[in-house]
Amino acid sequence: MNFSSKLLENAVFEFSKLPGIGQKTALRLVLHLLDQDKADVERFSTSVNKLRNEIQHCRTCLNISDHTLCDICASHKRNHQTICVVEDTRDVMAIENTNQYNGVYHVLGGLISPMDGIGPTDLEIDSLIARIRAGEVKEVIFALSATMEGDTTIFYLHKKLKDFNISISIIARGIAFGGELEYVDEITLGRSITTRIPYENTLAK
């Protein structure tokens, strides 16, 4: 692209480094910012800087937090005997939005992925084991993506945790709510038959 301004080109270049943002979209975003008040643009860039410089990770669950202990870990209303193991902060948000979980979390910070050079030591696994070793935990739930990387991570974690006296489970896999059978892929459908559950278990208690 032929930019009429080096400043414009720089800003577009910075925006186009963001995931999913191409040069044309970057230009649209930058020109939009250029139309805003200086104070608004200042607020935009300050929010990004502040976030990067002041953010912390909860010392217990490693979720993103404004404090050294996140609100969930600090809450007395949560069940601290149950840990839900997730990949990142987005998964915590997704599960919190369901209002169906009252335990605490552990954020791994990724999944084991040899293709991307991510091994077990790159993830927050030792800190998870330390939490379990501390003794309070009774149950660990793996809420990881149903992908090769997720399954590999669960397999590895299960091997590490199986000798502790805790119950280990993974979130249910099967046909999504509203899913029509004919459009469900074969692997999901096949597994949902072999891992079928008693009908009574699905009724609200």
Add this chain to the structure above:
Amino acid sequence: MNFSSKLLENAVFEFSKLPGIGQKTALRLVLHLLDQDKADVERFSTSVNKLRNEIQHCRTCLNISDHTLCDICASHKRNHQTICVVEDTRDVMAIENTNQYNGVYHVLGGLISPMDGIGPTDLEIDSLIARIRAGEVKEVIFALSATMEGDTTIFYLHKKLKDFNISISIIARGIAFGGELEYVDEITLGRSITTRIPYENTLAK
């Protein structure tokens, strides 16, 4: 969404004000920035701030520029007798990318759009007339979108300019390169028949 951090929430809120960026995309972008080095994030936000605070508009064509006179207007290689009237800086970039135009530009800063409350006085029309009145200009080309707003603006500008001793043209409208007839809309096809051009005119000279 339940954010685990106010800083995160603020940054996502600022990003989601950008056009075409919803809350989920904003979160993805912000988490990406959070993974980057502090220096990279600093560079990102500085580029935005610098752009907003230091950008200028060319005093002649009003295109975005780093100087009071843009590179195109300052160039002796360009034909200053021909002005191409465009809506915004993106159109200048698009036309420059074709390598088919050697004149100069005039950036209106928008199109007449009563629905959006944009009238002729909101656009850089007086400055265009002043440039033409100065005498050097021989030709004005309207390169505006083929929309109701573009056509309204051309109609208005033509009325204002028709008494000057200059030639006025608009960029050709018709079937796009590679367009298959059966998929062309009726208005475009109808107009491209009524405004047909002699075949010899389309041959490279």
